Amino acid sequence: MTAPVTTPVTTAPAALAAEALIERHRPALDRALEAIRSREYWSPHPEHPKAYGEGGNGTPGSLSAEQGQAAFDALRGSRFELDGQPGTGGWASSEVSPYGLEMGIEYPRPDLDVLLPAMREAMPAWREAGPQVRAAVCLEILARISARTHEFAHAVMHTSGQAFMMAFQAGGPHAQDRGMEAVAYAYAEQTRTPEAAAWSKPQGKRDPLDLSKHFTAVGRGVSLLIGCNTFPTWNSYPGLFASLATGNPVLVKPHPRAVLPLALTVRIARDVLAEAGFDPNLVALAAERDGEGIAKELAVRPEIRIIDYTGSTAFGDWLEAHARQARVFTEKAGVNTVIIDSTDDYKGMLGNLAFSLSLYSGQMCTTPQNLLIPRGGIATDVGEKSYDEVVGDLATAVGKLLGDDARAHALLGALVNPQVRERVESAPALGEVALAARSLDHPDFPGATVRTPVIVKLETAEPGAEAVWSEECFGPVSFAVAVGSTSDAVALLRRTIRDKGAMTVGAYTTSPDAERMIEDACLDECAQLSLNLTGGVYVNQTAAFSDFHGSGGNPAANAALCDTAFVADRFRTVEVRRPA
């Protein structure tokens, strides 16, 4: 079975020799390995748009802003062909830009009975390549993606609704960082066991028992990536590269409304794989029509042995329950809390929170939803502030931050789908409105739905209020919840994490006792905590190589991006032993 597959690799000289790829990417791999151990700041992918393109300063061959725009425009209204991907059973076009831009791109729908066996066929040669070559190929794919960051930025913007700069950074360098981080973890883990070992067991006066042992990292099987609408690259690259680097073919099933960023990714991956002498079917695309729901069919196919999923809790739970032939990694919904106990930088706190609530219209899995504030007020550097004052001042801060329309558009982006708009519109029915949503017209995209955040006041003593704040309300809606005390807030935090999960927890306090209490709650309930953020770091942002995204230990997600547990079970080690 393996012979015919490996033959082309050994006979046809690859355009990209393995040695050259290793030489090119080994330094970055080593640096990434160091970063995930030290957790210090590091990123090889520049954040600034001007760092790309001929006029740029360091990424030769990369697309400039103009070239990226042109490349994106050329894709619109066309059929997105993937050279040689077998088993295409028709074409699907399902994207709707949240900015109203006409996309009209058709993508291949798979014939699974043709495609999946072809992907499995690609495994033995990929296995034989070994962890270092696989890592180098993955980093070459990331390098080519990085060179086209401007093109990806438009693709992410017009599928997720993120503002351009955020689409550029989160969809570009930050996503690429997360992909490289996964490659580093995968490489570290696969090389923990040596390729070979000599084993010699003493037998007293008799000769020792001598064995020669060989260890091979072996992928589990085809890995299914189920992408999401809001972060098509950022949430997908960890799973994609973790699986590919550990020897598994990856079938990419994008969200029907956010296909292009992943289709581009698949095309680049296939190009690199083919140039490096491997079967391009190690990465393939499975597009679908909106509402078709092929993920359910795919997820329980026996060939699928790994699944990465970001999306609703309902479907994540379904996957965990039904796709039992696969190892399932899920990021689902959660309810994120910020406890406001006290602060020595009231203005900084308000500004930081206002930004967190506004960024991408609160459509991040990490955006705070419930702000727990003692109804007796809080101590600050500018005196005691009552609950009403805190909420009012926060509303003012959000209003100021978004007062300038250009700045508001650059922060908010567009609402990703009509359900989010409906949630914003029905928020006033949930309680007293401290800050009402404002509708903005986008200067460049008249079809964009843009809303500023809503803040609703709730009171724990009120019957029915808990039913409101204890459910995820995805989008720019947050609840300023009046609580009896910080202790009550911590008790509510514990319950919320345990029952609903949380991707992030934030807290503001100057009290060591309160800080300890909040930390203990997060340690006990397993949630990531950001304390007293008042500057340019926000609770909803994490940095690859340093921060863990989610904990994997509460209902919001069963995995963290990225740690060893995220990669270690994607491959198994097969041992062959024989007398020495």
Add this chain to the structure above:
Amino acid sequence: MTAPVTTPVTTAPAALAAEALIERHRPALDRALEAIRSREYWSPHPEHPKAYGEGGNGTPGSLSAEQGQAAFDALRGSRFELDGQPGTGGWASSEVSPYGLEMGIEYPRPDLDVLLPAMREAMPAWREAGPQVRAAVCLEILARISARTHEFAHAVMHTSGQAFMMAFQAGGPHAQDRGMEAVAYAYAEQTRTPEAAAWSKPQGKRDPLDLSKHFTAVGRGVSLLIGCNTFPTWNSYPGLFASLATGNPVLVKPHPRAVLPLALTVRIARDVLAEAGFDPNLVALAAERDGEGIAKELAVRPEIRIIDYTGSTAFGDWLEAHARQARVFTEKAGVNTVIIDSTDDYKGMLGNLAFSLSLYSGQMCTTPQNLLIPRGGIATDVGEKSYDEVVGDLATAVGKLLGDDARAHALLGALVNPQVRERVESAPALGEVALAARSLDHPDFPGATVRTPVIVKLETAEPGAEAVWSEECFGPVSFAVAVGSTSDAVALLRRTIRDKGAMTVGAYTTSPDAERMIEDACLDECAQLSLNLTGGVYVNQTAAFSDFHGSGGNPAANAALCDTAFVADRFRTVEVRRPA
């Protein structure tokens, strides 16, 4: 919640100071960490019975053979108290020695609503102790177990039916090695991320963004260990110590017929934990009456977040399907194959196979079941041998090996339960008998059921034969299956692994082509392969720190003992970040 629990730790000085424990055990931990990286031979636990006791040579304070026997005898017919284990709801006595020895020991049955909350309460202080202290405490537990290896040997012998020497080695040093291996993996993984990091992100001309980050390894919750009848310590110690070392309390639910070895383990663990100033409820025992089936109730309790299980495929599958609140590690049944293609040491091959089939009456999850032999015969160093000759010579080799009764008893042990005896007795109905089982009377234990192995001839061309060999026939029954060719054997091997799973694969061949074909099959289907074993290493034995037990990638088991995947998901890393 954490304060009252941690108070005793900080106020009452522990009899065993953490520093002293670390000093005592750090060298072994370092050596173990080195061994799991090099995979070279290493074991800190002596295999020879004379290495223990006052007359022994290197384990001061350990029990001698006589002391171990006396300690075991003193336990029989008594109530096994566990000082301070809360929530005991009655007592259970269910053990039946396969040697017919009256056990009559009563063990505590748990009141889960009392015991499980008490175990959870113990977590925060155990978490705060950190990975190094937890590792040192675990290694102290193992050292105390090691000192009582003679006592454990009798306990394992009279619950599993293993012969004394095997119970001593596999139930003693080999099990302790596997426990220490798990501690090493757990420590390595928890210390991969630093406790703290300074993160500084450049901002061009502005000040950098500076954060201080703290990372804490946090256990998932109560870990449930479901023990098995045949290897009560060996199959349990990896999961027990992996969970404990990663911060989780462990509830030990032994097989109702093999309680004593794990009850002793729990008692020692509780003693060490208490002496080290920790809550002894970090390790507790849940005994039950035979047939009571409390594992089903326990497995789905919300407090249970990790499960380790060794046993039947049916219950393993049930656990994977139903205990979805927990991370479930299972070792289930498989069908192990040996392919006999050719050999340059015919006599060595026959002797090695005869030993593998006889050891512990074939009651190991690693014992070969199907011997695939080309019906046209095989090439050997002593000429061509027909299928009939190979089978006949193997039968003769087994007969010779077990010809001396004393030696036979030392190898075979006793049948663990009546189901195995029934299987042996009904084997002749399955095909032509090449070697019939012989019943032996045990000189010391007249109640022991002792049988020599049966070998049954089967023929792939025969209708219905596949139904026989393709199911696990646990016990001393093997099938000599006549196949068309080595290629046919490899095809059958692939199918067997894929459909039924395999803990081990063996093969004999002098042909590089056949060897490559067999290796590829094992790599593709993810099974551990032993080639051309003709000396003192057997396909059914693995060595801790070097060999992986199972692959975790085929239906026989979803985990391997021991690798990173076995430990990495037992804890999560919680990050707390704040402005620097």
